Amino acid sequence: MTLAATAAGHGFLSPSGVEIAFVLVGIATLGAAVLTVTTRQLVHAALWLVVALGGVAVAYLLLTAEFIAWVQVLIYVGSVVVLLLFGLMLTKAPIGRSPDADSGNRWAALVVALASAAALVWVVVDAFRATWINLDGAAQGSTEASGRSLFQYWVLPFEALSVLLLAALVGAIVLSRKSGEGEAAAASLTNGAARAPAAPAPREEQR
Amino acid sequence: MHLAYPAVLAVLLFCTGLYGVLARRNAILVLMSVELMLNAVNLNLVAFDVWLRDTLHAGQALTLFTIAIAAAEIGIGLAIVLLVYRNRGSSDIDRLRDLAEKPGAADGEPQPDTTAEAAA
Incomplete structure (x- = not known):
């Protein structure tokens, strides 16, 4: 029984320090991710995304992949989130709470997400129940x-x-x-939907 | 460390991103959720690379490539969102319905540019 033999050495009930740290970081990361996709304040969503991506970077560090962790901090937290904040501000995102942040098919989305989470967690836990990562020795990353x-x-x-x-x-x-010839070509291609670049469409809701 | 911990965290992050992609209306929030899904994939790649002790470090190299491709994707995606916002005055993806099939046009008189699809 290799399963019992390995379970004697490692177990869910006697976690190591790395595992405890990983679970804590994972809970923080997951909470930040859930807040990212559920908060109604758009700028707060970007800031919670920083927490989630930083948590993933700490998870990389715990997995001894330190170069990936610093690349994650540099590129995701440093540039991608800044780009997203730029995008939010350039599209005149409302600063306060916006009631229309979620679509009408939120419940269908929740059902799909929970069903896929249940299926995937079941499969993953069933597949890797008796698999351990050996973190000793030289760092892998x-x-x-x-x-x-x-x-x-x-x-x-x-x-x-x-x-x-x-x-x-x-x-x-x-x-x-x-502006330029590309804009003119785009304006002639779309029938009346494209407007002058400086004038926002009158359909824009008042924010 | 048990391999199930990073794998389960990646699964839950992926499903959170899936919910965000399906449920959000603002295009930039959808892009944020896509980033969450990409991060879940990266975490999986790193965890399996460390588990298998790959001599080529394929998982970590692929993670670096995924991060770079995600940066390119977010740049192009934001440019498209800004273009849509400039043309439409809104980045609400529920209102970008120009390609949607009209309910009455399928069996009624087809619109001039949908005749080919209606005949097919």
Whole structure:
């Protein structure tokens, strides 16, 4: 009985310190994520997203993937959330509570999310009930190990990714250019839906 | 550490993001929920990489690539949302119904540009 043998060494009832820390961080992360998707104040949703992403970074640290953790802090917390806040402010998001933050199909969404969560948790727990991560020894994701593997075995995807980032940069600039021939072509393509860039549509609800 | 802890956390984060994608109306909030789902996938990748002790570190390399692709995706997505907002004056995805099928047009007289779909 390998299951009983391993369960004697590790168990759910005698968690190690790393496991306790991971569970606490996981609860904080999950709470912040739930607040992100349920709060009615749009800017608060972005700020709770910072907490959730920071919690995921701490989870990476507990899994000894420190380089990923710092990349997570730099890119997600540092740039993605700032971009999202820029987007919220450029689309004139209301500062206070907005009653129409949730769609009408909220209950259907809740049912779908709970059903998929139940199914996935059941499958995952059933599959990895007797599996343990050995965190002892050298860190798996130190900067040296990540850098070596990245630039020894993953150089080609890495370079392709830089081209992809360049393409995304050019695409974002082209899409968000304020005026020019692209705007005129878009205005002629959409029948009357496109308006002058400076004038917001009259359908915009008063906020 | 038990592998079930990070796996279950990833599952719950993913389902939270799934709820957000389905239930939110503001397009930027939907993008935030997509970020949550991507983070759940990243957590899974890192956990399985550490568990398997992969010599190529495939999970961590893929996590780095996913993070970079997520940054590109959020840039393009925000540009599209801003363009929609500039053209429509709203970033409410429930009101972007130009491609929706009108209830009366399916069996009544078809609109001129939906004749092909109605005949097919």
